[in-house]
Amino acid sequence: MAKPVYVLNGPNLNLLGSREPEIYGSESLDDVRARTLEKAGQLGLEIEFRQSNREGELVDWIQEAGGKASALIVNAGAYTHTSVAILDALLAADIPCIEVHLSNIFQREDFRQHSFLSQASLGVICGFGAQGYEFAVEAVAGRLSDK
Ligand code: CA2
Numbered sequence: 001m002a003k004p005v006y007v008l009n010g011p012n013l014n015l016l017g018s019r020e021p022e023i024y025g026s027e028s029l030d031d032v033r034a035r036t037l038e039k040a041g042q043l044g045l046e047i048e049f050r051q052s053n054r055e056g057e058l059v060d061w062i063q064e065a066g067g068k069a070s071a072l073i074v075n076a077g078a079y080t081h082t083s084v085a086i087l088d089a090l091l092a093a094d095i096p097c098i099e100v101h102l103s104n105i106f107q108r109e110d111f112r113q114h115s116f117l118s119q120a121s122l123g124v125i126c127g128f129g130a131q132g133y134e135f136a137v138e139a140v141a142g143r144l145s146d147k
Contacts, residue, residue, distance in 0.1 A: 003070040004046035005140055007036055007133065008061055010077030011053040016102075024102045025129040032130045036073075039134040043141040045070075055079055059089045066093035070144055073136040075100045080115045090120035096143050098136040101126035 009029065017028035027035075033049045040047045048069065052058050058076065065072050072090070074097055079086055090097050097120055104127030105112040118124055123139065125132040 002044075002046060003068060004048045005040065005071045005073060005137070006061065006065040006069040007033075007047055007049045007073040007136075008058055008065075009049075009051035009075050010058055010079045013075060013077050014051050014053070027130045032133055035130055036133045036137060039137045043137060045137065045141055045144075047137075055083055055085060059085050062086065062089035062093050066095060069095060071095055071140045072097040073100055073133065073140065074098070074117060074121075075102070075133075076117055080105075080117055081111055083116055087116045087120055090117060096140065097121045098139050099124040099126075100132045100136050102129050102132060103127060 013029055016024055016032065017026055029051060036049060037047050050061060052061070058079065062072065072093065072095060074090070076083065076086055080101070099115065099117050099121040105115070106126070115124065122143065125135050128135060
């Protein structure tokens with residue numbers, strides 16, 4: 001059986017849809033999950049979709065993905081801008097990773113404009129809200145079919 005694509009979401013993304021809709025949109029994380037699974041189904045990909053508020057749990061899941069997943073889609077939330085531990089885990093996992101952000105981090109505060117994770121990512125999708133997860137699934141599908 002084909003390996004799944006792990007879609008990992010970081011801190012506070014469980015609050016999606018409850019506030020700051022002007023920045024993050026009005027869809028909940030369950031809505032984002034449904035969109036991601038729908039797109040993946042169309043492209044013949046399996047998805048393992050998770051969220052954690054804890055950095056260490058995200059690191060554990062990235063390590064797990066290194067053995068069990070074909071690729072990673074990661075929105076690490078605020079850890080994007082702080083976490084060398086998540087960067088190191090992505091480098092060690094050694095599978096394709098696409099970094100996603102709902103908001104356009106380059107139009108926001110200076111501290112959001114640097115990502116530790118981009119160094120380990122094939123590319124970054126930001127500013128398209130929940131649709132960005134669908135774009136990431138398409139990017140993964142394209143990359144896996146090239147192999
Ligand atoms: O734009 C993104 O997807 C972010 O990764 C979201 C993070 C933020 O720290 C990054 O700079 C950019 C924050 C997610 C928090 O989401 C909330 C949603 C609703 C209410 C409160 C927080």
